[in-house]
Amino acid sequence: MKRYSDLAATPDSSGVRAQVGEQARRLAERLARVRRIVVVMSGKGGVGKSAVTANLAAACAAAGERVGAVDADINGPSLPLLLGARGRAIGRTPEGLAPAAAPCGVRLISTDLLVPADGAAVVWRAPTQADAWVWRGAAEASALREFLGDAVWGELDWLFLDLPPGADRIATVLGLLPERAAVLAVTAPAAVSVLSVGRALELSAAAGRRALGLVENFAAAACPRCGADLDPGGAGAVEGLALAAGVPVLGRVPYDPALRDACDAGTPLVLARPAAPAAQALLALAARLRERVPPGPAP
Ligand SMILES: Nc1ncnc2c1ncn2[C@@H]1O[C@H](COP(=O)(O)OP(=O)(O)OP(=O)(O)O)[C@@H](O)[C@H]1O
Ligand SMILES: [Mg+2]
Ligand SMILES: [Zn+2]
Secondary structure (H helix, E strand, O other): OOEHHHOOOOOOOOOHHHHHHHHHHHHHHHHOOEEEEEEEEOOOOOOOHHHHHHHHHHHHHHOOOOEEEEEOOOOOOOHHHHOOOOOOOOEEEOOEEEOEEOOOOOEEEOHHHOOOOOOOOOEOOOOOHHHHHHHHHHHHHHHHHHHHHOEOOOOEEEEEEEOOOOOOOHHHHHHHOOOOOEEEEEEOOOHHHHHHHHHHHHHHHHOOOOOOEEEEEEEOEEOOOOOOEEOOOOOOHHHHHHHHHOOOEEEEEEOOHHHHHHHHHOOOHHHHOOOOHHHHHHHHHHHHHHHHOOOOOOO
């Protein structure tokens, strides 16, 4: 089994401090060549972060823009599947990792494209089992730094980051990114989701980044067969959170079986069926981001 430690610096290796300083410098330099950075997070699992990220990235690429995507879900990567890029390898060049290209043109970094076999978990090498947890946090942070700073992105119009569920990676990721990076929080209408996303928004604010906005996913939809209202419940919960956190709701993506099917098929819905209700919502969200995410200086 492949060990990630050949990529990630081990926390106590000699010269690691200098190496991290050098990496931080390279990171700033490389991200300066990216016009817009968007972090998609939620704090809650399964609310559609990856589906939203994949479709936003594909929508921007289809508009002729240069798009990169980082699968920041180191242990549960899913962007390669959603973008139909499984099996496409990340290259290694003297300048750093060369992102894989998805069929839609999005350039992608993901542990899924580094780990050889299906089901092979990323293994963190630690001296004892007790060390493994601490080690894993440090190694994940190191992997993220490497994905961002050691990847040869070149000039990009957009860089999207798909975060894992839970709140523990939010501060790490935000700490690596320039202040202009926009945070997008995805939530489902249910109260349990809204609660976790509220906590994630607080963490983001504590890291000095007020989220750009919320995306309500699995929102109310019309039944594709009879047109009847499919109400997921939780009416008003997302608005309540938006009000309390002082952030706007930037998009509402309805529950749409076509989105689920497109995800499973590895073709972003915005490309496969742009007229589908969820695709319309995602395209509108991409347009709104183009208006609202402050672009960095043109490289
Ligand atoms: N609006 C929607 N309508 C129907 N199905 C959806 C919708 N949004 C997402 N899905 C489906 O729900 C499942 C979970 O979505 P996704 O993997 O994007 O969630 P996630 O928040 O990234 O999960 P995780 O926290 O595990 O990373 C996927 O099968 C996806 O296809
Ligand atoms: Mg995901
Ligand atoms: Zn019906």
